[in-house]
Amino acid sequence: MNLDRAETIALQALAWIAADEELLPQLAGATGMSLGDAKERAQDPAFLAGILEFLCMEDRWIQRFCDEHGLPYDAPMKALMALPGQQRGEWP
Incomplete structure (x- = not known):
């Protein structure tokens, strides 16, 4: 996932x-x-990572969000990993 998609x-x-x-x-x-x-912080990649970390705390939140936005359930975590400072080699 690229940075623009992750931020979106x-x-x-x-x-x-x-x-x-x-x-x-x-x-x-x-x-x-x-x-x-x-x-005010909506353009800060670290803040955006925090939003995705919060969302990823509950599977039911991820499911509702993804269902409403037509996204696969792994999209929030992939977006999180694509943001600066969040890259981890173990996530496919």
Whole structure:
């Protein structure tokens, strides 16, 4: 997966989480960030990696997100691994 595609998936995940009444408070609680803070950091690859890490904490979140966006279930993890500083050799 290339960097542009990974960033696009991460931004889709951020928008999806922000629109979800269950997940947005959990993200805020986990990070201490407001939605405004998230908007300000939306172009930061490290922040985007954090969004994907949060999404990947729960299989049911991954499934819902991917189903709604027509993505394979491994897309969020592949996107995470494609972001700068996240590359790991063991992920196919």
